[in-house]
Amino acid sequence: MVDSVQRTAEPAIGPVNHDKPRRRFRRKLNSYTGAPLLMISINLVLFALFFVWPAAIGLGYSFTSYTGIGDAPFVGTDNYTKLFADPAFWAALKRTLIYTASVVPLSFVAALGTAYLLVSPYTKGKSVARVVFFLPWLISPIIVGVIWRWLFGENFGLVNFIIEKFGGSAVSWQSNGDLSLIVVIVAATWAGTAFNMLLFIAALKNVPVSYYEAADLDGANAWQKFRRITLPAIAPTSFIVILLSTLHTMKEYSLIVAVNAGGPGTENNLIVQYIYSTGFRKAQIGYASAASFILLLILMVIALVQMLANRRKGN
Structure with missing residues (x-):
């Protein structure tokens, strides 16, 4: 009788679906993270393009005797x-x-x-x-x-x-x-x-x-x-x-x-x-x-x- 109870109970449990947590995570990622990441990425691109890159170029020029024309000879910390x-x-x-x-x-x-x-x-x-x-x-x-x-x-x-x-x-x-x-x-x-x-x-x-x-x-x-x-x-x-x-x-x-x-x-x-x-x-x-x-x-x-x-x- 115990075996019959166990047999009848087993189908009720069924196999564990491991895809549901993944779908839930993807849904949460898309709804709560996707749009903010997209907005932040646009700002990051603009920040890197108009601030980081010019700042890096200016920092490089600061170690040269560049005059705006021709080469930029390296002068170190002079x-x-x-x-x-x-x-x-x-x-x-x-x-x-x-x-x-x-x-x-x-x-x-x-x-x-x-x-x-x-x-x-x-x-x-x-x-x-x-x-x-x-x-x-x-x-x-x-x-x-x-x-x-x-x-x-x-x-x-x-x-x-x-x-x-x-x-x-x-x-x-x-x-x-x-x-x-x-x-x-x-x-x-x-x-x-x-x-x-x-x-x-x-x-x-x-x-x-x-x-x-x-x-x-x-x-x-x-x-x-x-x-x-x-x-x-x-x-x-x-x-x-x-x-x-x-x-x-x-x-x-x-x-x-x-x-x-x-x-x-x-x-x-x-x-x-x-x-x-x-x-x-x-x-x-x-x-x-x-x-x-x-x-x-x-x-x-x-x-x-x-x-x-x-x-x-x-x-």
């Missing part, structure tokens, strides 16, 4: 040795750091303050204000530079015209290196506030209203709510804004050229202007490639430091 001994390179790097350390905090405060006002329920005309505040982002950096050059021109600028109309003397906005840099900093802050403002508006709208209601019940004032609730809630957006603003400002070129062309003289040449002048005007492609690679390393270090700092704060 370009880097000359670069670190070049006072013009250090002056351009110093000016770039001053420019970045000024523009990034100013644009951060201006963008956050503007966004905070535009999401406030007490602000009137917010729709029109958003359009007006976003207009600078729609203008080309060259046009932005021309506008501010017209405003702060020494002989034809609107600001000096108003000053002289009220009995003052014209200010040397272009011939004074420090004043010329201040004009560029203000122009860059005005132009870069719009995009950061949109990021902060989205972040502020995502802060739960219940947090503020609980703070009101506890008797918190506006500054305490902003410090204890708003700033921690928008910390990820703040990190993105600071990171992108820093990287963009360190690579600024067109705005500087349009406002003062790095002047007076070469006093306000930033690092990108130094690279352009060395590579294309002086035909020292190998030397300029070395400077470009140093700039790339500086940007990578800045990005890594900010990412590590943000991760520690998150922990």
Whole structure:
């Protein structure tokens, strides 16, 4: 009787189908992995084509005395040795750091303050204000530079015209290196506030209203709510804004050229202007490639430091 039970039970179990897990895995691979891999592969191809390959070529040129024509004789690390001994390179790097350390905090405060006002329920005309505040982002950096050059021109600028109309003397906005840099900093802050403002508006709208209601019940004032609730809630957006603003400002070129062309003289040449002048005007492609690679390393270090700092704060 036991044998008959076993015989009748055996067909119910049947042979194990090993193809089902494979089909299930293939189905999961196709539905959850295939499309993302396809999208990532397109980005990887574009990244390798327009960044990795040119960077590799530039790195190779940095060890040569290539002038843009003919052969590229190998010179080893001579370009880097000359670069670190070049006072013009250090002056351009110093000016770039001053420019970045000024523009990034100013644009951060201006963008956050503007966004905070535009999401406030007490602000009137917010729709029109958003359009007006976003207009600078729609203008080309060259046009932005021309506008501010017209405003702060020494002989034809609107600001000096108003000053002289009220009995003052014209200010040397272009011939004074420090004043010329201040004009560029203000122009860059005005132009870069719009995009950061949109990021902060989205972040502020995502802060739960219940947090503020609980703070009101506890008797918190506006500054305490902003410090204890708003700033921690928008910390990820703040990190993105600071990171992108820093990287963009360190690579600024067109705005500087349009406002003062790095002047007076070469006093306000930033690092990108130094690279352009060395590579294309002086035909020292190998030397300029070395400077470009140093700039790339500086940007990578800045990005890594900010990412590590943000991760520690998150922990």
